[in-house]
Amino acid sequence: MSYETVRIGRRALFGLAGAVAGVALIGRAEAAPGLPPRLFDDMVLRAQRWVNATYGNRPKWKPAPEDGRTGTDTVTALVRALQHEVGMDPSVVNGAFGPATLSLVTEKIGQVAAGKPANIIKIAQSGLYCKGYPGDQIGGVWGAETQRSVSGLRRDMGLTDGRGTLTPNELRGLLTMDAYQLLPGGVAAVRRAQQWLNQRYASQPAWFAMGPADGLVTRQSLARLVSAVQWELGITSPTGEVGPATLAGLRKRTPITVGDADAGGAPFVQLLHAALIFNRNEAPWSSTFSAASAAQVRKFQTFVGLLPANGAGDGYTWASLLIANGDPSRPANAADCSTPLTPARAATLRAAGATVVGRYLTNVGNFNKKLQPGELATVFAAGLRVFPIYQTSADTASYFTAAQGRADVQAAIAAARGYGFRNDTIIYFAVDYDAYPADIASGVLPYFTALKATMDAAGSPYRVGAYGVRNVCIQLEAAGLAVTSFVADIAHGYDGNLGYPLPSNWAFDQFATVTLGVDDARIEFDKNVASGRDPGQASVEQVAAT
Template structure:
């Protein structure tokens, strides 16, 4: 929502600095405007303005060391000594952060007067940050003010306890307890959210507690810091102040990992219980004490890289010699890719070598997966089908878990818009196997909470990923990837195995090419009760088989692995499908308009076609109508392209469904008269002569048949016999939407 005062700040910036060359270029490049919204461009514009007023020659819009050094030290008593534009910039920053810097009805309220309202706003900001509310505005406060960092939890929905920890560290740092310039160059946000900045500050704090000098501290865990970690509470120092800082650092680390407990500086039963729970969650020895391994797990997602592990993953082929190496290292299971090029995929005979050699297999599926655009619902459905096919090719038993990889630091909005739809598609389309998710703690937790995965493979090795900061390990984690090592000419990632779910420990007979084709054809009938019973009955002989036959309707099907040359041509009434296209309302309207259907006539033909299309990755649907021996026959022929076979080969195959409406068994008033049957034959013949123009829409539904579509009944038929057609369609609607008795 736009804010009037923010808009006034933006208008003042534009009117005052537009003629400054670098500011004008900034406006041109970013589109900065007076829209009343606080964002990065607004804060950058304020920094530009401050740098101009300070006389800095290299105006950049970034708050660097020079700006920090020259930023004016202002308070209520000396504000009159500074130019009004300096005061306006300060007030503008306060307004953009939601503080009341003074108000009256005119724009001139933003007129450069540092009054009691401004003083109160400055003190509120200092209090929110966690420093002494003195009203003295210094360089660090300027830097905090002219940023988009939040100092309240109102918008962030952060933890109030973690905010208290952030405020505490800000207060210590600014009062000289530890290294303000080195560890953050200013204040931490106090939004109650964990971040790289808070994680670094917490480590700086711990390094100061250990007694490191500023020149030694780094803000990350190195050998010196790890060597200085003590076991708490056993080895707490006698100095009470130092001991309390150690305990407080532990409490802050627990809060940062998503555990809720009282903030205190005394070792308590509550703290010991929280540590014990953390150790259980991380599959560490449960002692209730903070030893080196527990410290490391609290402070970095990868934890102690020297801790034991019983699993690994690798892109390298597990040869006989490598198998023996892994067994000698105590490895019980190895993660390998079931897709991809020879750079990483399982090689011929490798899976048998792994299983027969006494190791378990962890099947991993990753197709790109390093950017949000690699994920969508249709991509998930496509990859699920490929993964299931590949698993069967390798002889992986049904009900095994396949881990689908999200191999980057997906943000919350990306998880919502891309990752969750992808896993929804995977979970819907993966047959006979279970879904696992590989990714950050945040990704794994959200996918699991949505019900799209049974277990998690957590990429804790990426400690800098925001998705691993401030998030507990998902309760269903099976694997914890935490380090990588080189072994001669190959390498592995170290993985802790929780044992929550089994790995693949045996193999089944591999599917034949013929079975892979049959399975692919059977999947096109998912969600269509009319074609229930096809799976398990498909033979690739082209012979028509009866699915069921009753008084009003007969349904047959035939399948073939031979796609004739003519099948690849664009015939009269065809839908090309790519990436599991779904027919939306606009497409359905096109179909109805082309049919000339009135509102009183309801066909489910588009429903059948839409469902068939949603079950196809790459193929086409041909539809037709004909009259045979007084039966109206509706035909749907589905051709699938690029069915994956053994050895990476692909093929095409088809399945044809015929629906025979027994016109002669309908009540006389609902029967289609002979002249109308002749009209159906005529229109059908015209369509197959190529009357309709062809169009292909990639990734969507391609409609090839602008004239008589699907049922080939034109408006003349409907207008001529509305009563008969209404009754006929009503009868069909009942039949097509219910499963007839077998």
């Protein structure tokens, strides 16, 4: 596969902007508070006209669209207005409410409340209307309506003190496209955990920005949860990304077991419950780790292949909850590689715990990665089973067409027959890039539809499996186009792995690349966990011909 370099995805999941595309909310009166109106709204238009008229003569001003519709361009225009108001150097005004803006707002404004400069209040009131809350007609006076709306906004964020003013961190949360009401597809338990994170860590603005409370598990929500765990582990500058320091801290922690409770210190039990909920587990929301909690942990451990499935919140379990590839040091019972297996290399894999190995049916260009003559006999003699992978390139959206699917399955059938693979063999066809939902709909699904139809028309000599990020595999399973999945969790930073559980039909979970052995036994391979849904092949019909 070509996931050697794991990157953070090409675009962020930006709250509501990506979550409810195509969901129309007609006007402010028909939109629940916390959801930006999607169609025309006269007060949003008034906010857009006000910000453009007031700041349009500033250097390099980027106007808000005057269309009465909330969107990223309108929100960033309000942030740019705020940056001008607090005296930011015009050359660095950019509409991003980052640490520099937060510092200036804290120093120059403090809490946004009655008596603050009129333009600051108008910016906040404009943000309220963009979120669907009323704001005293953007009059620049912190009246009763604005105060009630701010109290409601803060309550929706998860803040329960009833205050009707905005701290700088809360103002930052207002001036986003984040939603603070349950969105279509959202889960109430997820929203409760999001609100708890906001409530617990709102006082740490240096590393915790107020996050959405919309019930959707996205890159943003996961990053805030990881940051909270890092903070409680003693990492003073949380990053929201699981790295070596986070893994080391999780490994050192005493496992959480039945009866453990948060008692005024670090809330690790609640953080573990939040992590379970974010991973689609029905964990109780409590500060005590109960038998029901342990049952949900055990269910998760069993599903993702963590052993022993003991129901305890140990380091491996924490890692698998917080990041797609989990702890890369954990044991593996399967592998895949592009290097031909000699007896010495096969012995290295066996010594590493592998019982089944993925190998390629074909090459890509001059890269000689396919099964070599006699290699299958070597694999079987070493006590290994094998699962075949078909990939030529498959690493861009343009590759995936129906015509390519028909051609690939014909080539895969010919190659598999040439090696003597039996008819019950599952061939894994690769989607070797970070396919977005639009890519999946327009390319990947038509490709696999044509591929499976061609396989069926040929008499179903083999079964179709899929390799790719979690969302690709989930979509293909739901469409009935792949019997099992070979999941590219090694690409843990890809958008298609963030906020998605493992597909229920996963057979192999690829999570780390390692190099083991010395001299002629040295081999680089990917560590996998095998679920047992595909045991691989222990023999072929024509070993002598391979």
